[in-house]
Amino acid sequence: MSAPDSASGTVWGIGVGPGDPELLTLKALRLIRAAPVLAYPAPETGDSFARGIAAPHLPGGQTEIAIRMPIGDGAFPKADIYDAAADVIAGHAAAGRDVAVLCEGDPFFYGSFMYLYARLAGRCPVRIVPGVSSLMACADAAGTPLAARNDVLTVIPAPLPEPELRRRLADCEAAAVVKLGRHLGKLKRVLAGLDLVSRTRYVERATLGNERVLPLAGLPEDAAPYFSMLLVHKRGEAWR
Amino acid sequence: MSAPDSASGTVWGIGVGPGDPELLTLKALRLIRAAPVLAYPAPETGDSFARGIAAPHLPGGQTEIAIRMPIGDGAFPKADIYDAAADVIAGHAAAGRDVAVLCEGDPFFYGSFMYLYARLAGRCPVRIVPGVSSLMACADAAGTPLAARNDVLTVIPAPLPEPELRRRLADCEAAAVVKLGRHLGKLKRVLAGLDLVSRTRYVERATLGNERVLPLAGLPEDAAPYFSMLLVHKRGEAWR
Numbered sequence: 001m002s003a004p005d006s007a008s009g010t011v012w013g014i015g016v017g018p019g020d021p022e023l024l025t026l027k028a029l030r031l032i033r034a035a036p037v038l039a040y041p042a043p044e045t046g047d048s049f050a051r052g053i054a055a056p057h058l059p060g061g062q063t064e065i066a067i068r069m070p071i072g073d074g075a076f077p078k079a080d081i082y083d084a085a086a087d088v089i090a091g092h093a094a095a096g097r098d099v100a101v102l103c104e105g106d107p108f109f110y111g112s113f114m115y116l117y118a119r120l121a122g123r124c125p126v127r128i129v130p131g132v133s134s135l136m137a138c139a140d141a142a143g144t145p146l147a148a149r150n151d152v153l154t155v156i157p158a159p160l161p162e163p164e165l166r167r168r169l170a171d172c173e174a175a176a177v178v179k180l181g182r183h184l185g186k187l188k189r190v191l192a193g194l195d196l197v198s199r200t201r202y203v204e205r206a207t208l209g210n211e212r213v214l215p216l217a218g219l220p221e222d223a224a225p226y227f228s229m230l231l232v233h234k235r236g237e238a239w240r
Numbered sequence: 241m242s243a244p245d246s247a248s249g250t251v252w253g254i255g256v257g258p259g260d261p262e263l264l265t266l267k268a269l270r271l272i273r274a275a276p277v278l279a280y281p282a283p284e285t286g287d288s289f290a291r292g293i294a295a296p297h298l299p300g301g302q303t304e305i306a307i308r309m310p311i312g313d314g315a316f317p318k319a320d321i322y323d324a325a326a327d328v329i330a331g332h333a334a335a336g337r338d339v340a341v342l343c344e345g346d347p348f349f350y351g352s353f354m355y356l357y358a359r360l361a362g363r364c365p366v367r368i369v370p371g372v373s374s375l376m377a378c379a380d381a382a383g384t385p386l387a388a389r390n391d392v393l394t395v396i397p398a399p400l401p402e403p404e405l406r407r408r409l410a411d412c413e414a415a416a417v418v419k420l421g422r423h424l425g426k427l428k429r430v431l432a433g434l435d436l437v438s439r440t441r442y443v444e445r446a447t448l449g450n451e452r453v454l455p456l457a458g459l460p461e462d463a464a465p466y467f468s469m470l471l472v473h474k475r476g477e478a479w480r
Contacts, residue, residue, distance in 0.1 A: 013380075015380075018370070021266075023265045023369075023370065025257070025262065025263045025264060025265055027260070027262040027263055106372075106376035106380070106386075109385075109386050110386075110388065111385070114385040128380035128381075128383070129380070130257075130258070130377045130379075131376070132265060132370045132373075133370075133376050135373075135375075136255070136346035136348065136349055136370045137370045139349070139370075140253075140255075140346070140347065140370040141368075143361070143368070145348040145349075145351070145357075146346075146349050146350075147350055150397040151397070152394060153394070154392060154394050154395075155394075156392055157390040159390050
């Protein structure tokens with residue numbers, strides 16, 4: 001990384017946590033309030049979830065950059081959108097202004113901030129503030145440890161092909177299946193085939209007012225919102 | 241879970257984050273300051289790391305319960321120590337006092353809180369507040385995403401036997417090896433055998449003043465402190 005200009009602003013990739021605005025860290029709060037410029041991912045139309053988490057804490061009067069992006073499975077990074085956003089952000093930094101990039105959960109856990117990071121590191125100072133991840137928030141909401149003792153924990157994206165999902169879940173001790181969306185029906189099928197349905201909990205919108213936690217066996221739907229997860233514990237409650 | 245007495249205090253399992261006291265959440269801060277009783281894990285002699293993280297925020301005058309425990313590999317839960325601690329904590333709750341149990345990182349990510357949880361749930365109201373996990377803090381410190389796109393992320397405890405470590409690391413896309421300690425030399429051997437040393441970063445004491453981040457190839461030691469981690473990315477920086 002080249003040495004940044006000392007007059008440059010800093011780009012902060014800031015984890016704002018899983019949803020509850022009270023799960024911001026003190027550091028995130030301080031930096032978000034102080035930054036003259038905010039940037040955040042947003043859907044093509046409508047509100048940004050990341051901005052919504054920070055909203056109760058914003059002082060007003062900040063310049064805002066909504067990075068609007070199609071969301072969903074197939075929507076892997078649209079390079080031109082990130083290129084353009086990185087240019088705007090780098091321009092603010094070059095002018096000496098700090099930019100707080102709001103990231104759902106933690107910036108580097110399957111987060112889109114990595115695409116900005118790849119474009120900005122070396123052009124201006126970029127620093128990361130870790131946040132509470134949905135991975136931990138879902139386990140805490142379910143009242144069940146993610147992993148105990150020397151268990152291997154496997155985090156599995158639901159869009160993977162069914163044979164790979166089956167292989168990974170067959171070989172895990174504890175697993176979290178992320179990015180459920182329209183893949184929930186496929187996961188139900190795979191888990192039933194492995195006789196793991198009774199070992200699986202479903203968690204939706206952890207830490208939000210409309211949080212839902214239930215055994216997978218009691219879940220009628222075959223599709224889930226983006227902010228949902230399956231937690232599988234093959235050994236049951238071995239930690240008791 | 242039986243319905244708790246409405247006059248009972250609540251036991252809060254509170255993640256205090258990876259080390260930087262500024263990485264406490266607003267919710268953790270509020271609950272820790274308000275609780276008349278604090279409990280926390282501590283070594284047999286000396287200071288509690290979890291209490292140290294919260295220390296700058298404590299108002300003073302709280303009752304404190306240090307749960308003193310031998311630490312290290314072989315030291316899986318000493319049932320009698322947890323039984324006794326749970327009895328003391330349940331006693332405070334029964335008397336109507338809230339108890340804040342301070343947990344390093346997140347309470348349910350390989351955390352010892354699960355052993356208290358197993359003993360307290362059903363006896364009194366127990367609630368969890370997720371915290372910033374070392375898993376995310378280490379990736380953020382290393383400036384490298386934990387997992388991208390549809391990569392499977394495997395979290396592997398270093399005390400596992402060498403053949404199992406080899407098998408798991410051979411089959412991973414991205415991995416975090418936790419609980420390094422005296423197992424670092426073993427991990428170096430396994431990763432060298434898989435030609436993955438150049439794909440591995442070492443992170444020690446993430447977010448603390450004496451944080452260290454370096455390529456595994458540049459690390460002379462064969463033992464590591466408890467608060468350290470290896471991050472392996474087999475595909476390199478596929479997210480760029």
